[in-house]
Amino acid sequence: MTTVDLADPPVTNPFTGTTGLPRTSEGWTQLVTPDGRLHPEVDADRDALGRLTRDLYRGMRLARRLDDEAFALQRQGELGLWLQCRGQEAAQVGSVAAVRADDYVFPSYREHAAALWRGIGPADLLRQWRGVAHSGWDPEPYAFHIYTLVLAAQLLHATGYALGVQRDGSDTVVVTYFGDGAASEGDASEAMNIAAVNAAPMVFFCQNNQWAISTPTASQTRTPIHRRGAGFGLRSEWVDGNDVLAVYAVTSAVTAHARSGNGPAIVEATTYRMGGHSTSDDPTRYRTDDELEAWRARDPLARVEALMRAEGWSDEAFLGEIQAEADELADRTRRECLALTAPDLADAFATVLADVPPLLREERDAFVDYRASFLD
Ligand SMILES: Cc1ncc(C[n+]2csc(CCOP(=O)(O)OP(=O)(O)O)c2C)c(N)n1
Structure with missing residues (x-):
């Protein structure tokens, strides 16, 4: 029988090398304010931080462009359905960039930004939504499992995989993404419990985007999702999910923690789903324009743009290059989508x-x- 030491060793902040992550008075980790100012505790090498920030920004910008193009393709009748990730780019890119390329990811169905970061291309991302295949890609070369539409089932798949990795003696960490709605599934609780009991090398990454279709998080849970970690014996972190550097720092820290044999962690990234639940959903039926505007002011890309401007990390040439790359990706997305044909029955x-x-x-x-x- 495995016993688990629940005394949490402190995590290491990758930007300072010190133990512990800075918390704001709200209790979460935020390294960049919505208007683009860097937390005073971030005293990392500015050049290295600038390079990292530019890389993360590029990942987010490309993901948003692909997401917009896929949305347009659905509206033009070329996709049956699309679930936008707009607004969640920082939560996804910040987390996937913080783990090793061979750390195995079990996504839900909205993790296009994370998938794109791992090298999964437009054709693979779109084929399922065009209705020409049951799923998109071969997971092995990307260490990125196919999308799971049965809420929270991927948490169990990930836990099983992590227990296997542990038995193989490998130092891979397994990351699984899920939403605030999926957190209510029994499968989520079962997965967290068995992972904690076995000190599985895992990160449970919850993107709390405030809505599960038309159900707000407040109707989903009485306590913040990250607080459940204590009940299961998981390292627990709460992060501003629209702050890509904070997400990167928190995910790096808990991944290193899990890799060192200290057991699994849960991260709750507070973010917002800017689009509808899917292209079949009309969010104006259940949420207000004021709410949308408040979150638009916290846009994760605009925040990084403000930071890069303030720190002198971006110029017209850099932004122009990314724009050109994003336009090329949009063209490729459209081309590859239209070329996807149904298989012979x-x-x-x-x-x-x-x-x-x-x-x-x-x-x-x-x-x-x-x-x-x-x-x-
Ligand atoms: C087991 C199961 N129950 C219900 C559904 C229907 N369903 C699909 S998405 C969804 C809401 C999920 O919300 P959340 O987990 O917060 O993720 P988000 O879509 O906001 O990213 C529901 C209820 C499902 N796919 N699987």
Whole structure:
């Protein structure tokens, strides 16, 4: 039986090398204010921090462009459905950039910015939503599992994977993304409990984007989601999810903590879903313009732009390069989407079993003949 020492060793702040992460009076970690000012405790090498900030900004900007293009493609009838990640780019890019490329990610269904950062391209991201495949990509080369639409199921998949990694003696950490709504699923509690009991090398990363379709977080839980960590025995962190540097710092710290055998962590990143739940949703039915405006003022990209301006980390040339790259990505997204065609239905017979048995072959031939009997 494994026993777990619940006395939390302190985490190390990657920007200062000191233990502990700065907390604001609200109790969360925020390193950059919404108007772009850096926390005085961040005394990292400014050049290195500037380079990191530019990289993270590029990841967020590209993700937003892909997201916008996919939204337009859905409105033009080229995708059946799309779930926008607009507003959540800092939570996703800050966290995925903070872990190693071989740390295994189990996403939900809205993690386009994290997926793009890992190198998953537009065709793979869109094929499922165009309705031409059940899922998008081969997880192995990206260490990034396919999207999971059954809420919170990926927390169990991730926990199982992490227990396997632990038994292999590997130092991989497993990160799983989920929403505030998914946090209410029994699967989420079961996963956190079994992960904590076994000191699984994991980070449970909750993007609390304030809404689960039309259900606000306040109707979902009486206590903040990160506080549940204490009940399960997880390292718990609360971060401003629209502050990419804070998300990066917190995720780096808890990942190092988990990698060193100290057990799993939960991070609650407070953010906002700027779009509808999906392209089938009309959010004006349940939320106010004032709320939207308040969050627009906390836009994660605008915050980094203000920071880079204030610190002298960006100039017209840099912003122009990113704009050109984003436009190219949008063109590629459109091109690759339009080129995605439905598979031949007869392929269903070819891709289930390695050796097609006689009965199945007969059924396939009958299906092909039946289909050929139609004029068109
Ligand atoms: C087990 C299960 N129950 C219900 C649903 C229907 N459903 C899809 S998304 C969603 C809301 C999820 O909200 P949240 O977890 O906060 O994530 P978000 O969509 O806001 O990113 C619901 C209820 C589902 N997909 N799976």
